[in-house]
Amino acid sequence: MNFIIGILFSLVVVGIFVLIPWVGVWAFDLRYLFGIIVPYAAVATFIVGIIIRVLGWARSPSPFRIPTTAGQQKSLPWIKQNKIDNPSGTIGVIIRMALEILLFRSLFRNMSLEFRGGAKLAYEWEKWLWIAALAFHYSFLVVLLRHLRFFTEPIPAFVRWIEKLDGLFEIGIAPFAGFAAPGILISGFILIAALTYLFLRRLYISQTRYISLPADYFPLFLIIGIAATGILMRHMGVFMQFIFKVDWFSVQVVNVKELAMGLVTFNPKIPEGIGTIFFIHLFLVSTLIAYFPFSKLVHMAGIFLSPTRNLANNSRTVRHINPWDYPVHVHSYDEYEDEFREKMVEAGLPVEKMPESQTEDGSGTQEEAEKE
Amino acid sequence: MYDGWKIIPGLIIFLILLLFPLWNQAFHPGKAGITPNPELTETAKNAEKCIEPKPFMKTQHMKMLDEWRNEVVRDAERYYKSSEGKEYYKSLQITCLECHSNKSKFCDQCHNYMGVDPFCWDCHIEPKENE
Ligand code: HEM
Numbered sequence: 001m002n003f004i005i006g007i008l009f010s011l012v013v014v015g016i017f018v019l020i021p022w023v024g025v026w027a028f029d030l031r032y033l034f035g036i037i038v039p040y041a042a043v044a045t046f047i048v049g050i051i052i053r054v055l056g057w058a059r060s061p062s063p064f065r066i067p068t069t070a071g072q073q074k075s076l077p078w079i080k081q082n083k084i085d086n087p088s089g090t091i092g093v094i095i096r097m098a099l100e101i102l103l104f105r106s107l108f109r110n111m112s113l114e115f116r117g118g119a120k121l122a123y124e125w126e127k128w129l130w131i132a133a134l135a136f137h138y139s140f141l142v143v144l145l146r147h148l149r150f151f152t153e154p155i156p157a158f159v160r161w162i163e164k165l166d167g168l169f170e171i172g173i174a175p176f177a178g179f180a181a182p183g184i185l186i187s188g189f190i191l192i193a194a195l196t197y198l199f200l201r202r203l204y205i206s207q208t209r210y211i212s213l214p215a216d217y218f219p220l221f222l223i224i225g226i227a228a229t230g231i232l233m234r235h236m237g238v239f240m241q242f243i244f245k246v247d248w249f250s251v252q253v254v255n256v257k258e259l260a261m262g263l264v265t266f267n268p269k270i271p272e273g274i275g276t277i278f279f280i281h282l283f284l285v286s287t288l289i290a291y292f293p294f295s296k297l298v299h300m301a302g303i304f305l306s307p308t309r310n311l312a313n314n315s316r317t318v319r320h321i322n323p324w325d326y327p328v329h330v331h332s333y334d335e336y337e338d339e340f341r342e343k344m345v346e347a348g349l350p351v352e353k354m355p356e357s358q359t360e361d362g363s364g365t366q367e368e369a370e371k372e
Numbered sequence: 373m374y375d376g377w378k379i380i381p382g383l384i385i386f387l388i389l390l391l392f393p394l395w396n397q398a399f400h401p402g403k404a405g406i407t408p409n410p411e412l413t414e415t416a417k418n419a420e421k422c423i424e425p426k427p428f429m430k431t432q433h434m435k436m437l438d439e440w441r442n443e444v445v446r447d448a449e450r451y452y453k454s455s456e457g458k459e460y461y462k463s464l465q466i467t468c469l470e471c472h473s474n475k476s477k478f479c480d481q482c483h484n485y486m487g488v489d490p491f492c493w494d495c496h497i498e499p500k501e502n503e
Contacts, residue, residue: 047390051383058379151393153403155487163487172442178435182488238435250431254482258407264393265404273427304382323374 003209010217014225014284021283026276034279035259036268042286049293050301057305061323065315066308070109073313088314100309107133129201136194140223142166142187143230150253150260178238188234192227195220219297222288229281251278408481416471423454423467434490437464464496473499 024030067073071085083092084099099105112126146166148159166185199220202212232240237250255271256278262268292298304310337344337351344351373379388395397404416422422429424436440462443449452460461467472478475498483489 047387050386054379054383055373058373058376061374148393149487152396153406153485154400156396160487160489172438178432178438181434181438237432238439247428247431252427252430253486254408254430257486261404265397267405273430301386305379 003203003212006212006214007217010214010221013214013218014221017222017284017287018225018280021279022276025279031270031274031279034283035270035274036263038286039263039282040268042290045290046292049290050298053293053298054301054305057302062311063307064320064322065311065313067313067315069308069313074316087312088317089312093310093312097304097309100306101303104130104133104137128197132194132197132201135190136198139187139190139194143185143191143227146185146187150257151264153257153261176239179235182234184235188227188231192224192231195224195227199224215296219288219291219295222284222291226281226284226288229277229284233277233281248275249277251275408485410479410481411474411477413471413474413478415473419471421456422471423452423458423460425455433468437468437492440464464492465499469499474501475499476501 021034024034067086069086071082072079073086074081074088081088084095087093087096096105107130108127110126110129111123114122114124116122116124142162145159146163149155149163152159163185166187167183169184169186171180171184199217202208202216202220232249233251237247240249241247252273255274258271259269259274288297292300334352337353341351341353341355345355424432429436440452441464444462450462452462454460469475
């Protein structure tokens with residue numbers, strides 16, 4: 001697909017997902033729908049979807065161990081084994097999985113193959129994808145954990161610690177008054193920056209541009225939209241009021257927490273004074289949650305089941321029996337010859353075992369053929 | 373199902389973590405419904421109105437204080453004209469806490485609820501609250 005069409009399509013879809021709650025809340029006052037029904041439905045879809053996906057994977061047999069990973073497998077005692085990259089036991093696998101899940105080790109291995117100085121091929125240092133992916137995933141996690149302040153009362157200490165750490169930069173007045181009060185939380189900005197980089201990277205590298213589909217652009221735009229509406233609410237109220245003369249973007253976060261606590265305790269209510277912008281934020285989040293299990297985002301669960309990472313390479317010590325083994329119908333050569341011996345002899349083909357009549361003379365085949 | 377004894381517990385642990393806010397509340401019965409209810413002092417009640425309309429104060433008081441601080445400390449502009457045309461002396465301690473001298477029953481109500489802990493009181497003096 002032409003990448004411009006892919007991008008435009010994803011942009012339009014995200015635009016529609018912004019417009020739906022906008023029109024719904026602003027024009028039709030459907031707060032109950034967008035504040036309660038849609039989030040519940042989205043979470044239910046997520047849970048059911050993830051379970052179905054994972055059980056689906058669990059039903060497919062795991063393949064044979066893959067020994068060709070980047071490291072020496074366990075071999076003779078004087079050959080040094082790479083215990084993490086090619087583990088032969090559970091502990092090694094756990095370390096390999098942890099490094100993969102927490103530090104994206106296979107992305108770290110990314111290199112780019114480039115022509116340098118004429119026709120000479122060279123492997124170039126290429127860690128930007130790894131850095132941006134780490135930045136994106138961890139800032140997303142931090143933002144998510146910080147949002148627990150809306151969903152817990154009293155707020156657990158770890159949420160407050162994360163927020164303290166995240167708010168380390170007190171930039172005071174910059175870049176304009178009202179921006180940094182309440183304080184800047186860096187994770188939200190890293191989130192947007194990393195997503196922007198990941199998007200531009202798709203465009204900039206011709207190969208990734210070629211393979212990128214709307215299914216790749218859409219989640220990027222959706223999450224950018226979520227982070228952007230969040231930052232608008234928290235930091236841009238005064239600035240936007242300066243432009244539009246109306247305060248469209250500040251939300252009364254105390255009331256948002258009332259709404260969130262209502263959802264958590266199954267006692268839903270819609271408090272007064274929550275602006276449309278919040279419902280846009282929430283609707284985009286609901287979209288993301290509901291879309292999650294059916295899209296590439298489900299790699300969150302899939303990573304745990306990746307066979308090149310989670311299977312110890314013990315094929316030399318343990319016998320692995322093909323789990324989907326069924327009695328294979330074999331037809332050995334002996335049986336084959338038994339079945340066709342007469343015909344083979346007639347056709348003059350060599351056979352291992354002569355029919356009874358010819359046993360005393362090895363060249364019987366030839367003669368018999370001549371007789372006829 | 374293959375490796376179900378690993379996959380199913382994994383799924384269950386994930387769902388338990390995911391639904392943390394739901395079961396967390398079971399350890400704090402009755403807390404979920406409590407919403408902050410900032411009390412007004414006599415001084416505030418007599419004044420009837422805050423510096424700006426209430427929705428504005430609720431969402432933007434921190435931005436307003438931020439602006440005041442900059443204007444006072446950097447430009448020595450010490451007076452604020454409200455949208456109603458009233459003049460206020462731009463000061464955290466003298467103006468806000470004149471009317472809202474019950475900090476622990478006013479400011480802190482919301483702040484504890486939302487887990488914000490303004491560090492202003494490292495330097496600015498909290499009002500002495502006598503019951
Ligand atoms: C995928 C999940 C979500 C993401 C990635 C996300 C992202 C963000 C970001 C980046 C901000 C900017 C401020 C900050 O960094 O904290 C923000 C603010 C905000 N979000 Fe979310 N959000 C998510 C889910 C939600 C949900 C479910 C709610 C409903 C309670 C919510 C309500 C808010 C509110 C009220 C603000 C403004 C906070 C303030 O003014 O201090 N968000 N969000």
